[in-house]
Amino acid sequence: MRTIYSEQHRLRDARTELYGGELVQPFEKPSRAETVLRVVRESGLGEISPPEAFSLEPVLAVHDADYIAFLETAWQEWQDAGYAGEVIASVWPARRMQSRVPRFIDGKVGYYAMAAETSISEGTWAAALASKDVALTGAKALLDGERGVFSLCRPPGHHAALDMYGGYCFLNNAAIAAQYLRDHGAERVAILDIDFHHGNGTQDIFYARDDVLFCSLHGDPEDAFPHFLGYADETGSGLGTGYNRNYPMPPGTPFAQWREALADALARVGEFSPQYLVVSLGVDAFENDPISFFKLTSPDFLTTGQMIGALDIPTLFVMEGGYDVDEVGVNVVNVLKGFDA
Ligand code: Q9C
Ligand code: ZN
Numbered sequence: 001m002r003t004i005y006s007e008q009h010r011l012r013d014a015r016t017e018l019y020g021g022e023l024v025q026p027f028e029k030p031s032r033a034e035t036v037l038r039v040v041r042e043s044g045l046g047e048i049s050p051p052e053a054f055s056l057e058p059v060l061a062v063h064d065a066d067y068i069a070f071l072e073t074a075w076q077e078w079q080d081a082g083y084a085g086e087v088i089a090s091v092w093p094a095r096r097m098q099s100r101v102p103r104f105i106d107g108k109v110g111y112y113a114m115a116a117e118t119s120i121s122e123g124t125w126a127a128a129l130a131s132k133d134v135a136l137t138g139a140k141a142l143l144d145g146e147r148g149v150f151s152l153c154r155p156p157g158h159h160a161a162l163d164m165y166g167g168y169c170f171l172n173n174a175a176i177a178a179q180y181l182r183d184h185g186a187e188r189v190a191i192l193d194i195d196f197h198h199g200n201g202t203q204d205i206f207y208a209r210d211d212v213l214f215c216s217l218h219g220d221p222e223d224a225f226p227h228f229l230g231y232a233d234e235t236g237s238g239l240g241t242g243y244n245r246n247y248p249m250p251p252g253t254p255f256a257q258w259r260e261a262l263a264d265a266l267a268r269v270g271e272f273s274p275q276y277l278v279v280s281l282g283v284d285a286f287e288n289d290p291i292s293f294f295k296l297t298s299p300d301f302l303t304t305g306q307m308i309g310a311l312d313i314p315t316l317f318v319m320e321g322g323y324d325v326d327e328v329g330v331n332v333v334n335v336l337k338g339f340d341a
Helices: 007-011 030-042 065-080 105-112 124-143 173-183 200-206 255-272 298-309 328-340
Strands: 002-004 017-019 022-024 148-151 189-193 212-219 244-249 276-281 315-319
Touching: 002 124, 007 030, 007 124, 030 328, 065 105, 065 124, 124 148, 124 173, 124 276, 124 315, 148 328, 173 189, 173 200, 173 212, 173 276, 173 315, 189 200, 189 255, 200 212, 200 244, 212 255, 244 255, 255 298, 298 328, 315 328
Parallel strands: 002 148, 148 315, 189 212, 189 276, 212 244, 276 315
Antiparallel strands: 017 022
Protein backbone atom coordinates (compact mmCIF):
# COMPACT_ATOMS: atom_id res chain seq x y z
CA MET A 1 0.00 0.00 0.00
CA ARG A 2 1.19 3.50 -0.86
CA THR A 3 1.64 6.13 1.87
CA ILE A 4 1.19 9.86 1.25
CA TYR A 5 3.28 12.00 3.61
CA SER A 6 4.28 15.66 3.89
CA GLU A 7 7.07 17.00 6.10
CA GLN A 8 5.00 20.17 6.44
CA HIS A 9 3.19 18.55 9.38
CA ARG A 10 6.13 19.70 11.52
CA LEU A 11 4.83 23.26 11.26
CA ARG A 12 2.11 22.16 13.68
CA ASP A 13 4.18 22.17 16.88
CA ALA A 14 2.17 23.93 19.58
CA ARG A 15 3.82 24.56 22.94
CA THR A 16 0.63 24.27 24.97
CA GLU A 17 -2.41 22.10 25.60
CA LEU A 18 -4.85 22.93 28.38
CA TYR A 19 -5.12 19.66 30.31
CA GLY A 20 -6.44 19.17 33.83
CA GLY A 21 -6.10 22.89 34.51
CA GLU A 22 -2.45 23.02 33.46
CA LEU A 23 -0.71 23.95 30.25
CA VAL A 24 1.18 20.80 29.20
CA GLN A 25 3.11 19.71 26.12
CA PRO A 26 0.48 18.68 23.55
CA PHE A 27 -0.30 14.97 23.15
CA GLU A 28 -0.73 15.67 19.42
CA LYS A 29 2.92 16.36 18.54
CA PRO A 30 5.24 15.98 15.51
CA SER A 31 6.95 12.79 16.78
CA ARG A 32 3.67 10.90 16.27
CA ALA A 33 3.89 11.23 12.49
CA GLU A 34 7.66 10.68 12.48
CA THR A 35 7.16 7.34 14.27
CA VAL A 36 4.41 6.24 11.92
CA LEU A 37 6.57 7.14 8.91
CA ARG A 38 9.56 5.23 10.32
CA VAL A 39 7.54 2.05 10.89
CA VAL A 40 5.91 2.35 7.44
CA ARG A 41 9.42 2.52 5.98
CA GLU A 42 10.91 -0.29 8.10
CA SER A 43 7.99 -2.62 7.47
CA GLY A 44 8.26 -2.31 3.68
CA LEU A 45 4.56 -1.45 3.41
CA GLY A 46 5.10 0.28 0.07
CA GLU A 47 6.14 3.49 -1.65
CA ILE A 48 6.06 6.80 0.25
CA SER A 49 5.01 9.78 -1.91
CA PRO A 50 4.64 13.50 -1.27
CA PRO A 51 1.22 15.13 -1.79
CA GLU A 52 0.24 17.37 -4.65
CA ALA A 53 -1.05 20.83 -3.85
CA PHE A 54 -4.81 21.38 -4.03
CA SER A 55 -6.71 24.67 -3.92
CA LEU A 56 -9.19 25.61 -1.19
CA GLU A 57 -12.12 24.53 -3.39
CA PRO A 58 -12.42 20.99 -1.94
CA VAL A 59 -12.07 22.47 1.56
CA LEU A 60 -14.88 24.95 0.96
CA ALA A 61 -17.05 22.04 -0.21
CA VAL A 62 -17.33 20.92 3.45
CA HIS A 63 -16.32 23.92 5.60
CA ASP A 64 -17.88 27.41 5.84
CA ALA A 65 -15.91 30.18 4.13
CA ASP A 66 -15.98 32.43 7.22
CA TYR A 67 -14.49 29.62 9.34
CA ILE A 68 -11.66 29.11 6.82
CA ALA A 69 -11.00 32.88 6.74
CA PHE A 70 -10.80 32.80 10.55
CA LEU A 71 -8.24 29.96 10.56
CA GLU A 72 -6.09 31.79 7.99
CA THR A 73 -5.69 34.90 10.15
CA ALA A 74 -6.26 33.77 13.75
CA TRP A 75 -2.58 33.57 14.68
CA GLN A 76 -1.83 37.00 13.18
CA GLU A 77 -4.84 38.60 14.87
CA TRP A 78 -3.73 37.12 18.21
CA GLN A 79 -0.27 38.65 17.67
CA ASP A 80 -1.86 41.99 16.76
CA ALA A 81 -3.79 41.92 20.04
CA GLY A 82 -0.43 41.77 21.82
CA TYR A 83 -0.88 38.38 23.49
CA ALA A 84 2.26 36.47 24.46
CA GLY A 85 0.86 32.93 24.47
CA GLU A 86 -0.81 30.67 21.93
CA VAL A 87 -4.41 31.09 20.78
CA ILE A 88 -6.69 29.50 23.40
CA ALA A 89 -10.47 29.99 23.64
CA SER A 90 -11.74 31.36 26.93
CA VAL A 91 -15.35 32.35 26.21
CA TRP A 92 -18.17 30.67 24.28
CA PRO A 93 -21.62 31.47 22.89
CA ALA A 94 -23.15 29.37 25.66
CA ARG A 95 -26.86 28.67 26.22
CA ARG A 96 -29.27 31.58 25.57
CA MET A 97 -26.47 33.86 24.33
CA GLN A 98 -26.11 35.18 20.77
CA SER A 99 -24.37 33.29 18.02
CA ARG A 100 -22.99 36.29 16.15
CA VAL A 101 -19.33 36.43 15.19
CA PRO A 102 -17.77 39.27 17.22
CA ARG A 103 -15.12 41.62 15.83
CA PHE A 104 -12.36 41.07 18.39
CA ILE A 105 -10.15 37.97 18.21
CA ASP A 106 -11.08 36.62 21.69
CA GLY A 107 -14.72 36.53 20.61
CA LYS A 108 -13.95 34.98 17.23
CA VAL A 109 -11.83 32.26 18.85
CA GLY A 110 -14.66 31.38 21.22
CA TYR A 111 -17.14 31.35 18.35
CA TYR A 112 -15.12 28.93 16.20
CA ALA A 113 -13.63 26.70 18.95
CA MET A 114 -15.51 23.61 20.15
CA ALA A 115 -12.98 22.99 22.96
CA ALA A 116 -10.09 24.75 24.68
CA GLU A 117 -7.36 22.08 24.66
CA THR A 118 -6.36 22.92 21.09
CA SER A 119 -4.01 25.92 20.97
CA ILE A 120 -3.55 27.58 17.59
CA SER A 121 0.19 28.18 17.11
CA GLU A 122 2.32 29.81 14.43
CA GLY A 123 2.43 27.41 11.45
CA THR A 124 -0.79 25.62 12.36
CA TRP A 125 -2.67 26.83 9.29
CA ALA A 126 0.20 25.90 6.92
CA ALA A 127 0.34 22.40 8.43
CA ALA A 128 -3.44 21.99 8.23
CA LEU A 129 -3.35 22.94 4.53
CA ALA A 130 -0.64 20.35 3.86
CA SER A 131 -2.61 17.74 5.80
CA LYS A 132 -5.65 18.19 3.56
CA ASP A 133 -3.35 17.86 0.51
CA VAL A 134 -2.17 14.51 1.91
CA ALA A 135 -5.80 13.35 2.21
CA LEU A 136 -6.80 14.64 -1.24
CA THR A 137 -3.77 13.07 -2.93
CA GLY A 138 -4.85 9.76 -1.42
CA ALA A 139 -8.42 10.24 -2.66
CA LYS A 140 -7.13 10.97 -6.15
CA ALA A 141 -5.08 7.76 -6.09
CA LEU A 142 -8.27 5.81 -5.34
CA LEU A 143 -9.97 7.50 -8.32
CA ASP A 144 -6.98 6.37 -10.40
CA GLY A 145 -7.71 2.77 -9.41
CA GLU A 146 -5.59 1.99 -6.34
CA ARG A 147 -7.25 -0.48 -3.92
CA GLY A 148 -5.87 0.95 -0.69
CA VAL A 149 -3.96 4.14 0.15
CA PHE A 150 -2.69 5.54 3.45
CA SER A 151 -2.83 9.31 3.90
CA LEU A 152 -0.52 10.02 6.85
CA CYS A 153 -2.33 13.22 7.79
CA ARG A 154 -1.20 15.47 10.63
CA PRO A 155 -2.81 17.48 12.17
CA PRO A 156 -5.81 15.12 12.38
CA GLY A 157 -9.29 16.16 11.25
CA HIS A 158 -12.34 14.26 12.49
CA HIS A 159 -13.33 16.71 15.26
CA ALA A 160 -13.35 19.67 12.83
CA ALA A 161 -16.96 20.47 11.93
CA LEU A 162 -18.59 22.72 9.35
CA ASP A 163 -17.38 25.80 11.25
CA MET A 164 -15.48 24.61 14.34
CA TYR A 165 -12.00 23.45 15.34
CA GLY A 166 -10.96 21.51 18.43
CA GLY A 167 -9.84 18.08 19.60
CA TYR A 168 -6.50 18.79 17.84
CA CYS A 169 -8.30 19.21 14.48
CA PHE A 170 -8.71 22.16 12.08
CA LEU A 171 -9.68 20.85 8.64
CA ASN A 172 -11.67 17.62 8.40
CA ASN A 173 -9.34 15.65 6.15
CA ALA A 174 -11.57 12.56 5.94
CA ALA A 175 -14.67 14.63 5.11
CA ILE A 176 -12.76 16.66 2.51
CA ALA A 177 -11.54 13.43 0.88
CA ALA A 178 -15.01 11.82 0.95
CA GLN A 179 -16.61 14.90 -0.60
CA TYR A 180 -13.86 14.99 -3.26
CA LEU A 181 -14.68 11.38 -4.17
CA ARG A 182 -18.38 12.35 -4.43
CA ASP A 183 -17.51 15.29 -6.65
CA HIS A 184 -15.43 13.08 -8.95
CA GLY A 185 -17.95 10.44 -9.86
CA ALA A 186 -18.69 8.34 -6.76
CA GLU A 187 -22.41 8.13 -5.95
CA ARG A 188 -21.95 6.76 -2.46
CA VAL A 189 -19.03 7.02 -0.04
CA ALA A 190 -18.89 5.46 3.43
CA ILE A 191 -16.77 6.79 6.30
CA LEU A 192 -15.79 4.39 9.08
CA ASP A 193 -14.29 6.14 12.09
CA ILE A 194 -12.33 3.81 14.40
CA ASP A 195 -10.50 6.56 16.33
CA PHE A 196 -11.21 6.23 20.07
CA HIS A 197 -13.03 9.58 20.06
CA HIS A 198 -16.36 10.25 18.36
CA GLY A 199 -15.92 11.88 14.95
CA ASN A 200 -18.27 14.73 15.79
CA GLY A 201 -16.99 16.91 12.94
CA THR A 202 -17.55 14.30 10.27
CA GLN A 203 -20.99 13.48 11.68
CA ASP A 204 -21.88 17.18 11.66
CA ILE A 205 -20.83 17.67 8.04
CA PHE A 206 -22.81 14.73 6.63
CA TYR A 207 -25.67 14.46 9.15
CA ALA A 208 -28.50 15.40 6.78
CA ARG A 209 -27.19 13.45 3.77
CA ASP A 210 -27.93 9.99 2.39
CA ASP A 211 -24.96 9.86 -0.02
CA VAL A 212 -22.29 9.62 2.69
CA LEU A 213 -22.77 6.97 5.38
CA PHE A 214 -20.95 7.71 8.65
CA CYS A 215 -20.24 4.98 11.23
CA SER A 216 -18.19 5.72 14.37
CA LEU A 217 -16.89 3.43 17.16
CA HIS A 218 -15.86 5.44 20.23
CA GLY A 219 -15.75 6.03 23.95
CA ASP A 220 -19.22 6.79 25.33
CA PRO A 221 -19.66 10.58 25.35
CA GLU A 222 -20.92 10.25 28.95
CA ASP A 223 -17.29 9.49 29.80
CA ALA A 224 -15.17 10.63 26.87
CA PHE A 225 -14.37 13.67 24.73
CA PRO A 226 -16.11 15.30 22.89
CA HIS A 227 -18.87 14.64 25.50
CA PHE A 228 -21.60 16.54 23.64
CA LEU A 229 -22.05 14.31 20.58
CA GLY A 230 -21.71 10.63 19.72
CA TYR A 231 -24.75 9.01 21.38
CA ALA A 232 -26.36 5.96 19.75
CA ASP A 233 -29.64 7.78 19.15
CA GLU A 234 -28.00 10.20 16.70
CA THR A 235 -29.04 8.49 13.47
CA GLY A 236 -29.15 11.38 10.97
CA SER A 237 -31.72 14.02 10.06
CA GLY A 238 -34.11 14.54 7.13
CA LEU A 239 -32.85 12.70 4.04
CA GLY A 240 -29.90 11.55 6.11
CA THR A 241 -32.02 9.62 8.62
CA GLY A 242 -30.51 6.16 8.98
CA TYR A 243 -27.16 7.20 7.45
CA ASN A 244 -25.39 7.98 10.73
CA ARG A 245 -24.45 5.16 13.12
CA ASN A 246 -22.75 5.61 16.48
CA TYR A 247 -21.29 2.80 18.60
CA PRO A 248 -20.45 4.34 22.01
CA MET A 249 -18.68 1.93 24.38
CA PRO A 250 -17.77 2.13 28.08
CA PRO A 251 -14.42 2.40 29.88
CA GLY A 252 -12.42 -0.84 29.74
CA THR A 253 -14.01 -2.11 26.52
CA PRO A 254 -11.96 -5.12 25.29
CA PHE A 255 -11.44 -6.15 21.66
CA ALA A 256 -14.01 -8.96 21.91
CA GLN A 257 -16.73 -6.32 22.39
CA TRP A 258 -15.20 -3.67 20.11
CA ARG A 259 -14.94 -6.11 17.19
CA GLU A 260 -18.68 -6.87 17.42
CA ALA A 261 -19.37 -3.18 16.96
CA LEU A 262 -16.88 -3.14 14.08
CA ALA A 263 -18.57 -6.15 12.47
CA ASP A 264 -21.96 -4.43 12.72
CA ALA A 265 -20.59 -1.19 11.25
CA LEU A 266 -18.90 -3.11 8.42
CA ALA A 267 -22.19 -4.90 7.68
CA ARG A 268 -23.91 -1.49 7.39
CA VAL A 269 -21.16 -0.29 5.07
CA GLY A 270 -21.57 -3.43 2.97
CA GLU A 271 -25.37 -2.94 2.68
CA PHE A 272 -24.78 0.66 1.60
CA SER A 273 -22.48 -0.62 -1.22
CA PRO A 274 -20.35 2.51 -1.53
CA GLN A 275 -17.89 2.97 -4.39
CA TYR A 276 -15.27 4.04 -1.83
CA LEU A 277 -14.60 3.70 1.88
CA VAL A 278 -12.73 6.32 3.90
CA VAL A 279 -11.41 5.09 7.25
CA SER A 280 -10.69 7.67 9.95
CA LEU A 281 -7.75 5.73 11.32
CA GLY A 282 -7.01 6.65 14.90
CA VAL A 283 -5.24 4.02 16.99
CA ASP A 284 -6.04 5.58 20.36
CA ALA A 285 -8.28 2.59 21.15
CA PHE A 286 -4.93 0.99 22.10
CA GLU A 287 -4.67 -0.31 25.69
CA ASN A 288 -1.70 1.95 26.56
CA ASP A 289 -3.03 5.15 25.03
CA PRO A 290 -2.44 7.94 27.59
CA ILE A 291 -5.80 9.72 27.09
CA SER A 292 -8.21 6.88 26.18
CA PHE A 293 -9.88 3.87 27.84
CA PHE A 294 -10.34 0.94 25.44
CA LYS A 295 -8.20 -2.19 25.68
CA LEU A 296 -7.12 -3.08 22.14
CA THR A 297 -3.70 -4.74 21.75
CA SER A 298 -1.30 -4.38 18.83
CA PRO A 299 -2.34 -7.74 17.24
CA ASP A 300 -5.99 -6.62 17.46
CA PHE A 301 -5.17 -3.86 14.96
CA LEU A 302 -4.03 -6.50 12.47
CA THR A 303 -7.40 -8.26 12.82
CA THR A 304 -9.14 -4.90 12.41
CA GLY A 305 -7.34 -4.33 9.10
CA GLN A 306 -8.26 -7.82 7.90
CA MET A 307 -11.93 -7.25 8.74
CA ILE A 308 -11.95 -3.96 6.81
CA GLY A 309 -10.11 -5.54 3.88
CA ALA A 310 -12.65 -8.38 3.67
CA LEU A 311 -15.25 -5.83 2.48
CA ASP A 312 -13.21 -5.49 -0.71
CA ILE A 313 -14.03 -1.81 -1.26
CA PRO A 314 -11.35 0.65 -2.47
CA THR A 315 -10.28 2.28 0.79
CA LEU A 316 -8.54 5.47 1.85
CA PHE A 317 -7.03 5.36 5.34
CA VAL A 318 -6.76 8.84 6.86
CA MET A 319 -4.59 9.22 9.97
CA GLU A 320 -6.40 10.61 13.03
CA GLY A 321 -5.39 10.09 16.69
CA GLY A 322 -3.15 7.72 18.68
CA TYR A 323 -0.94 9.14 21.43
CA ASP A 324 1.27 6.30 22.65
CA VAL A 325 4.15 7.53 20.50
CA ASP A 326 6.17 4.31 21.04
CA GLU A 327 3.47 2.06 19.61
CA VAL A 328 1.51 4.34 17.26
CA GLY A 329 3.56 3.22 14.24
CA VAL A 330 3.19 -0.50 14.87
CA ASN A 331 -0.55 -0.19 15.49
CA VAL A 332 -1.19 1.85 12.33
CA VAL A 333 0.95 -0.41 10.13
CA ASN A 334 -0.82 -3.47 11.58
CA VAL A 335 -4.17 -2.13 10.33
CA LEU A 336 -2.70 -1.43 6.88
CA LYS A 337 -0.95 -4.82 6.67
CA GLY A 338 -4.13 -6.56 7.78
CA PHE A 339 -6.04 -4.77 5.00
CA ASP A 340 -3.46 -5.81 2.41
CA ALA A 341 -3.31 -9.44 3.60
N1 Q9C B 1 -8.99 14.22 29.50
C1 Q9C B 1 -8.08 13.02 18.38
O1 Q9C B 1 -7.83 11.89 18.77
N2 Q9C B 1 -8.97 16.03 25.06
N3 Q9C B 1 -8.38 14.01 19.22
C2 Q9C B 1 -9.11 14.86 25.82
C3 Q9C B 1 -8.85 13.95 28.09
C4 Q9C B 1 -9.07 16.03 23.65
C5 Q9C B 1 -8.48 13.79 20.63
C6 Q9C B 1 -9.11 15.19 27.29
C7 Q9C B 1 -8.84 14.77 22.89
C8 Q9C B 1 -8.85 15.00 21.39
C9 Q9C B 1 -7.94 13.35 16.93
ZN1 ZN C 1 -8.91 10.24 19.06
